[in-house]
Amino acid sequence: MPACSSGIVRSNKKVGPDLWEMEFTALALAREAQPGQFVHIRVGGNQDPLLRRPLSIYDVDAGLITLLYKVVGRGTEILSLYSSDQPLDVMGPLGKGFSLVQDRRVLLVGGGVGIAPLLFLGRELKVRNNKVIVLHGAGSKEETCSGPKFTGLGMEYRIATMDGSLGFKGLVTDLMEREIDPKSIDYIYTCGPEPMMEAVAAFAARNNMPGELSLEEYMACGVGACLGCARKLKASDPSYVKICHDGPVFPLDSVNIAP
Amino acid sequence: MPACSSGIVRSNKKVGPDLWEMEFTALALAREAQPGQFVHIRVGGNQDPLLRRPLSIYDVDAGLITLLYKVVGRGTEILSLYSSDQPLDVMGPLGKGFSLVQDRRVLLVGGGVGIAPLLFLGRELKVRNNKVIVLHGAGSKEETCSGPKFTGLGMEYRIATMDGSLGFKGLVTDLMEREIDPKSIDYIYTCGPEPMMEAVAAFAARNNMPGELSLEEYMACGVGACLGCARKLKASDPSYVKICHDGPVFPLDSVNIAP
Amino acid sequence: MGLVDMSVNLGGLQMQNPVAVASGTFGYGREYQSYIDIRKIGAVIVKGTTLEPRCGNSPPRIYETPAGMLNAIGLENPGIEVFLQEYLPALMEEGVTIVANIAGNSVDEYALITRIIDNHSGIAAIELNISCPNVKQGGMQFGTDPRLVRQVVEAVKQETRLPVIPKLSPNVTDIVSIAKAARDGGADALSMINTLMGMAVDIDRKTPVLGNVFGGLSGPAIKPVALRMIYQVYKEVNLPILGGGGISNTRDALEFIMVGASAISIGTGNFVNPSLAQEITQGLEKYLLEQGLAQIHDLVGAAVQ
């Protein structure tokens, strides 16, 4: 059962340009977390910024939860100032995570910091005897700190950088189209900028491949109480899903990203 | 000329229960500061807390400004989290400080953290060939960190603690009444809780002794622009002074503290 | 408990303690069940309900502002029938004091929803949302015109013996005249305040942030306005007040009580700290003990001059 806990920060370090990795302990949270779920963090203790900030669970290992986050505004900036042993006001685990396939050939496609939920996912997929290929799109080499973590867990990790400083030069979806033989993949998971996920969804649809993606919306409550994080998965849908409660993970084919 | 500068914190350490001492450099500020003046500090960088916090100048020595502050709320709490080398957004020096007498026998009476402006004052009074006796009222021994600083500058420092853990047991004004021979004093300066300053003012009036005190009010601008820190010095006064601009220091006999 | 009496009778609504959770911020109770013992909450005011189901406004629906947030949910709800059949029973099982929050397009619709609720058991009181600024047909016009306020309250009162608590909009020139109109219509208590109407701009896209353009401002930012309006109404109108707007700790709750609120409601604060209602209840109890007061009522209006 998710809860509001006082985690304890174990480390918080810069791992790339504006990119930070935080480790904290929160036992119940670590025990229950599923890949694709998120935590909801109160940064600072003042009235501004007021609302919690949602962050995906990047990894869970032996009671230690890891986050990978990009400093994009005040909330994440304050988070980057946390130091070891400081308490962390964290709710979670929240949302519906990825379904975990077994004995398959799986492709993970992550864009930017959207790589975050895919590490924990990959870890659990490896446990379930899947063959896992990870494609990661980043701006440049400096943003690819997660690479060794994926390979360390026995996944194949390929990188596309916009500036060509590492791996394929260009979009990760171009790398995908070029190097991935659809027949070699049974299932796709993706998280990242929406145009990227749209290209992944199109690739999956073309090749009749099932899969899942993870969406974002502004959030207030994080638990389905405020109806704030509403979104129509397809323009034709009669009603709105709540990203925090019905997602953030949805089947690839349930979503029509282009507005 | 006062300015808004980016000071650099050099040290920030706990020196008593809820009592902190911060050293920072800010050259122009240090050059111009006069005893009794204050600085106006923006704590944190968010919209809450919003307003600057006024703090007296505790000491100035060789370009280094020292503050002595009590953590009483969110602003001062955030201030206590600053660490060395961090920039400090500070306006000042502000207000009208103490007038500096020469070749006199001077009594300084400070209550609690009201001792802060009296150290810098004592330093400058010593330079002007005054004999300086300091009476400091505190809750307990733990709050008397400033003692050695006064004695180190050649002042006579006597302490009254409420719990008797150091020096006289009781109110500093009782210590004053008991131990200070009015005839041995030419001038009194005081800063602290208003009831204490009231007793000092009464003592001075009784003995026909001139002196000055330092007042506090909530402040917004700190420069006389908002008219927020208004106060009638005497109930019969037709108009309000502005503590930040006309003070915080006023002649003892210009103020009628009891409402 | 025991030493101090925390219970409150808010115009007929019996609450075990003065801390309610505000409509639209606590879902239907179950969403926060693993964060707080909902049976310990004074009253759970459920999400605003309309006669027919509503799918709500297009996103973005929420946005953070300095010490506050904007929301333009647009009264998304399953309609009164589905609420009573499918959502209410689970909440009733918990033994919680449940307050319905209703909104209608017309006086008749308010009356009709009320009749439906009155024929059903499990609801302890009805909060009338005459102030939701989000749905063009759903409130604004009622809450800002004293005559309409009176009409709606009268119509609703005729349909039920449950306590009727109009929730006042702060987006008015003269809150006292609105409160008086509600009283004259027969209101049993007043709930105040709802959100201030506001907006935000996405300067990168050069458009309003919210899909609905305007939204309701809530959270600590509006606390001074809420306190002021409650103070004004408490002085002039002899009805118990359920006060809220930006409450985020026990000290805030005490401010509301001292300007005249007999009970308080927590809205945005739940998002920040899901167990806030419980923490404030405990904080108030501790305060009463420390002050040697026997009941919360002794503090109501203490700061009103």
Added chain:
Amino acid sequence: MGLVDMSVNLGGLQMQNPVAVASGTFGYGREYQSYIDIRKIGAVIVKGTTLEPRCGNSPPRIYETPAGMLNAIGLENPGIEVFLQEYLPALMEEGVTIVANIAGNSVDEYALITRIIDNHSGIAAIELNISCPNVKQGGMQFGTDPRLVRQVVEAVKQETRLPVIPKLSPNVTDIVSIAKAARDGGADALSMINTLMGMAVDIDRKTPVLGNVFGGLSGPAIKPVALRMIYQVYKEVNLPILGGGGISNTRDALEFIMVGASAISIGTGNFVNPSLAQEITQGLEKYLLEQGLAQIHDLVGAAVQ
């Protein structure tokens, strides 16, 4: 400067750039002289001035609230004659664009102050404070009643050729009708918004914090309300708007411009950062350059749908 045109003509008030400092937050200009080059400010709107001197409200006059502050200064000022004789000359010497802000107890008093100003040189425009919530006799009633707004503006317009800029109170049900009344009275531009009426409680002393009980809420907390009102008025009323309320950085300023403000004013932000007006002017200029826009006017109302 040079590459982009930052100048603004606000209903006849010629400003070198669109950034003004708001009345009551910048004294008479000289207080902040060592923090900012006041000659670079678009317009300095001086402290509200009345016919007779006023000593203001009893303290406490200000109090911090979440992302905002309350003030109840009570229009302390030396009176219009002393202002013109003793304060104005020093400011004029700086070559600053000076806007007077006036408040009166009656329509006649507004007219009389205006006549006095009009007989004097050095003032570039008159901002009418019809909205100060602090002084019972000093504004509230004018700013919340469309007929009175129109009357005051008409009376003032008859006394001067200077641009007349009524400053609207946000404490109203329908800001558009107030704005239209101001326009019908002959206003040259609109200034909005003044403070929201609020209060705070000192729970330890069980009294209101402010000596005056109520005060005006300003600062970032009110920004969403200010933006919403300017948006509404911009759509309906064809007058240039001087927009403000909680502006604390260039992004905020852009929000105001995009909902329809031709120029902006900085109030509480000056207390937090005395050189904010200059920083925002530079920030806006940089933004225009980056966006390839020739003048600030191209952005006005860009987010209004």
